[in-house]
Amino acid sequence: MNIELSDKEFRRLLDMVYIGNWILNSARGEDRFEDYDLLQEKLFAMAPERGMRSLVQRWHGHVFPSQAYEDGGIHEAIADYEDAVFFNILAEELARRDLGLEDCEPEDYTELSNRMEDYLDEFDKNGLGSINIDIDN
Numbered sequence: 001m002n003i004e005l006s007d008k009e010f011r012r013l014l015d016m017v018y019i020g021n022w023i024l025n026s027a028r029g030e031d032r033f034e035d036y037d038l039l040q041e042k043l044f045a046m047a048p049e050r051g052m053r054s055l056v057q058r059w060h061g062h063v064f065p066s067q068a069y070e071d072g073g074i075h076e077a078i079a080d081y082e083d084a085v086f087f088n089i090l091a092e093e094l095a096r097r098d099l100g101l102e103d104c105e106p107e108d109y110t111e112l113s114n115r116m117e118d119y120l121d122e123f124d125k126n127g128l129g130s131i132n133i134d135i136d137n
Contacts, residue, residue: 023078092116096113
């Protein structure tokens, strides 16, 4: 298969592959999905041919995203995603707890959504600062 990409599109593809691989593998330790690592390596190995040598480094015969690439803002994008997911999951779990909902029936969606919005508004204003946990309980 051949796909023709402009340099800008190729650069965006590298970002998407890196972010996807990060989400899939960053918390897996030794149990990584190696096929995703290999695909990332294959695509980053093409970067020098596209005039993007600074995006890669070689180590023990393998190609990896360079430190300059990793320090160039990609992890800020990942952190923004992680924050959004964290606060959305937390808001939903707290709303479900408050409403006594384990599973959600269609008639519960409006109430659940409203409660989640209340929590998300609170998190926007105060982050985690207004959350109190009674550990002794």
